[in-house]
Amino acid sequence: MTNHLFIGVLDLLHTLSYKGMPIFTDYDYYANQLWIAARYLESITILSAFILLYQERRVKAEYIFVCYSIITSLLVATVFYWKIFPICFVAGKGLTDFKVYSEYTICAILIVSIVLLIRNRKKFTNTVYKFILLSIIYTIISELAFTFYIDNYGISNLIGHYFKLFAFLMIYHAIISTGIDDPFQLIFKELSLKNESLQEEANLRKKIEFEREAVIKSLQKAMEEIKELKGILPICMHCKKIRDDSGYWSQLEIYIRDHSSADFSHGICPDCLKEHYPEYVERKGKSKE
Numbered sequence: 001m002t003n004h005l006f007i008g009v010l011d012l013l014h015t016l017s018y019k020g021m022p023i024f025t026d027y028d029y030y031a032n033q034l035w036i037a038a039r040y041l042e043s044i045t046i047l048s049a050f051i052l053l054y055q056e057r058r059v060k061a062e063y064i065f066v067c068y069s070i071i072t073s074l075l076v077a078t079v080f081y082w083k084i085f086p087i088c089f090v091a092g093k094g095l096t097d098f099k100v101y102s103e104y105t106i107c108a109i110l111i112v113s114i115v116l117l118i119r120n121r122k123k124f125t126n127t128v129y130k131f132i133l134l135s136i137i138y139t140i141i142s143e144l145a146f147t148f149y150i151d152n153y154g155i156s157n158l159i160g161h162y163f164k165l166f167a168f169l170m171i172y173h174a175i176i177s178t179g180i181d182d183p184f185q186l187i188f189k190e191l192s193l194k195n196e197s198l199q200e201e202a203n204l205r206k207k208i209e210f211e212r213e214a215v216i217k218s219l220q221k222a223m224e225e226i227k228e229l230k231g232i233l234p235i236c237m238h239c240k241k242i243r244d245d246s247g248y249w250s251q252l253e254i255y256i257r258d259h260s261s262a263d264f265s266h267g268i269c270p271d272c273l274k275e276h277y278p279e280y281v282e283r284k285g286k287s288k289e
Contacts, residue, residue, distance in 0.1 A: 003041075003042075003045045003049075003064065003068055004171070005068075006041065006068040006069070006071075006072040007038050007041055007042050007045070009072060010034055010037055010038035010041065010072065010075065010076075011034075011035075011038050013030075013034050013076065014030075014031055014034035014035050014038060015031075017030035017031045017034060018031050018152070024080075027080075027083065028091065029087045029088065029089065029090075030079060030080070031089075031152065032087075032088035032089040032099060032152075033079045033085045033086075033087070033088055034079055035088070035146075036088055036099060036102050036103075037075040037078075037079065037085065039102075039103075039106050039143065040102070040106060041071065041072070041075070042139075043106045043109040043110050043113070043139075044109060046109075046110065046113045046136065047109050047110075047112060047113045047116070050113050050116035050117055050120060051116065053116075053120050053123060054116055054119060054120055086098040088102070089152065091152075093150075094149075094150035095147065095149070095150070099146075099147075100147050103143045103144070103146055103147045104147070106143050107140050107143050107144060110136050110139055110140050110143075111140070113136055114133065114136055114137075117129070117132060117133060117136070127174075128174045131170045131171070131173045131174035132170070132171070132174050134166075134167075134170045135167045135168075135170035135171045135174065136167070138163045138164070138166040138167035138170060139163070139164065139167040141163045142160045142161070142162075142163035142164040142167060143160070145157075145159045145160035145163060146160040235252070236249065240252050242255040253266075
C-alpha cells in the first residue's frame with residue numbers, strides 16, 4: 001500500500017503536467033518523463049515484492065516509507081528541478097529511443113514478476129491471485145501501447161491509459177476490496193498456509209521418529225543375535241562338561257550353542273575312531289590291500 005501511495009503521487013504529477021492543465025508551463029517534457037519514472041518505480045516495486053515473498057523475508061513499513069520518500073523526491077527533482085531526466089517525447093517527432101526501450105524494459109521486469117507470482121500462487125487466495133495477475137498483464141499491454149503513439153492525444157495513447165486504468169482497478173479489487181469485503185478469506189488463507197507448514201514439520205518429525213525406532217529395533221535384534229563368550233569357563237578335565245552361572249554342568253556343545261550363535265554337527269575324529277572302533281579301522285585297511 002505504501003509504495004502505491006508514492007506511485008500515485010508521480011501519476012498525479014504526470015496528469016497535472018499535461019499542456020491542457022495550466023500548472024507546469026515552463027517545460028514541454030514533464031508528462032512523459034513522470035510517466036516513465038512512475039512505471040519504473042511500479043515495476044521494480046512489484047518485482048522486489050515477489051522476490052521478498054519468495055525468500056519469505058519481511059521489511060519494516062518504516063524503512064519502506066523512508067526509502068520511497070527518498071526515491072520519489074529524487075525522481076521529482078530530476079524532472080522538475082535539475083531537469084536531467086532523459087526526454088521521452090518530442091512533439092511533432094514522437095517518442096525518443098529512451099522512452100521506447102524503457103517501455104520494453106519495464107515489460108521485461110513485469111514478465112519476471114509474473115513468473116515469481118506463479119511460483120508464489122499458493123500464498124494467495126485464488127481471487128487475489130487472479131486480480132494481481134490480471135493487473136500485471138494489463139500493465140504490460142498498457143506499456144506496449146505507449147510504444148506506438150506519435151501524439152500525446154492519439155488513439156494508442158488513449159488505449160494505453162485505459163489498460164492502465166484496468167490494471168489499477170484489479171489492484172483495487174485485490175487489495176482494497178478483498179481486504180475489506182472478505183477479510184476472513186485472507187486471514188484463513190494465511191492460517192491455512194501456517195497449518196500446512198506445521199503439518200509438513202509434524203510429518204517430517206514422525207518420519208524421523210519412525211526411522212529412529214526402526215534403527216533401535218534393528219540394533220536390539222542384532223544385540224540379541226550376538227552372544228559372546230567371555231571370561232574363564234569352568235570345564236571338567238575328564239568329561240569336558242562346562243559349569244554355568246547357576247552351578248549346573250552342561251555338555252560342551254550345549255553350553256556353546258546356548259551362549260553363542262554357533263551350532264554343532266557331530267562326527268568322529270581319526271584318533272577316536274581307532275580307539276573306539278578298531279575293528280572298523282582294520283576292516284577298512286584290509287579292503288584297501
